[in-house]
Amino acid sequence: MGLVLSALVMAFVGHHYAQTNGFSCLEVGDDCVCTLNPHDPFARTFPYTKVSNCGAVTGTLKLYFLLQIALNLIKALVCALGAFVMWKHRYQVFFVELQMGSPSFHHW
Structure with a gap:
């Protein structure tokens, strides 16, 4: 589940990072409007x-989005590694017990 959530977050943040790259910002008084x-008067x-x-x-938003992507990528890799270790431990122990419990190694 962590792997799926991390991939979803990376896609969402990647979309916002791409939007941030296309910003055109103007300073209006004390505000910044992007x-x-x-050229589109109805643009968001x-x-x-x-x-x-x-x-x-x-610049800060772009850096923040890149940091989120990197941290979620690391989280996805850790979740995938954890799932692989749990899967390997589960089925490796299962097959080892079958082989050790059989009457003869030739019948296995």
């Missing part, structure tokens, strides 16, 4: 209130 398409806007430096916000 849009995906500056992302206002950041009381932010004077738009570059700091978008």
